[in-house]
Amino acid sequence: MTHTPGIVITGASGRMGQMLIKTVLDSDKAQLVGAIERTGHEWVGQDVGVAMGGAPIGVLVSDDPLEAFAKAQAVIDFTAPKATLEFAALAAQARCVHVIGTTGMSDDEIAALEPASRHAAIVRAGNMSLGVNLLVQLTKKVAAALDEDFDIEVIEAHHHHKVDAPSGTALMLGEAAAEGRGVDLNDVSDRGRDGITGARKCGDIGFTAIRGGDIVGEHDVLFAAAGERIVLRHMATDRAIFARGALKAALWGQGKAPGAYDMLDVLGLSEG
């Protein structure tokens, strides 16, 4: 008999929350066993199918994450940094795989996930799509092949609701470029240019964030030298790519030892 993992979605009413719920409901490899919203949210107590404007599916939106996690094998969490830290402690307590798509986490917040990762598998990535994770590896290779005559710039564009910048994806790409070049991103990162900035410093990795309309997510890594430019580009046109990646991570994490993993592990793209 095969076991179908039970999945809880946090931030159920959010853009990604709703996409994740649809993705899990459409899958025959997993079942939706819980949907979480914060206390006081109008969805709490409603059938999640009805709250999303469709037919009832027999899962009520709850504001009690621990109770929901205790009945599940995985939690998929695309919310906000503070909420994600709270969910990590509860998912660890329930020994659930915790898939984290939340971006905008500070270094301290990421470090604070470590105790939870001693009790449960955590898969965290600023972008869960196959295309972006391939682009990460390509970026590392191109950066390793080029010298500092090529200025590296990461340009990202997102919808006007997005609250963090640079995007999690842009930071993944910047990290990959820095790793390819053999430098620490913290030493070369150039963010938020404004005013008399002075000339660009050779070796820096620059970041630019565009916000507007309903752009799902676009990322360019530009390598610009005298006389030529290389652009590596990913364009997301449908949030389903992130939800599919997150579900894949939740399934991949079943039976994995406690620890911190990323989408390169899930997709088999890690290089040793």
Ligand SMILES: NC(=O)C1=CN([C@@H]2O[C@H](COP(=O)(O)OP(=O)(O)OC[C@H]3O[C@@H](n4cnc5c(N)ncnc54)[C@H](OP(=O)(O)O)[C@@H]3O)[C@@H](O)[C@H]2O)C=CC1
């Ligand atoms: N890794 C990836 O592949 C991707 C990552 N993302 C990231 O996912 C996150 C969510 O994005 P998106 O769905 O567009 O955002 P939304 O604002 O649409 O949804 C966020 C959800 O999280 C809930 N939430 C926020 N704070 C808390 C809290 N403290 N306690 C409980 N629930 C909370 C919100 O509830 P409420 O409305 O009540 O505040 C809302 O339901 C962002 O960080 C985004 O960057 C997005 C796409 C892909």
Ligand SMILES: O=C(O)C1=N[C@H](C(=O)O)C[C@H](O)C1
């Ligand atoms: O907030 C979003 O929408 C997205 N966030 C992620 C990020 O910060 O990179 C991934 C994707 O680009 C959409």
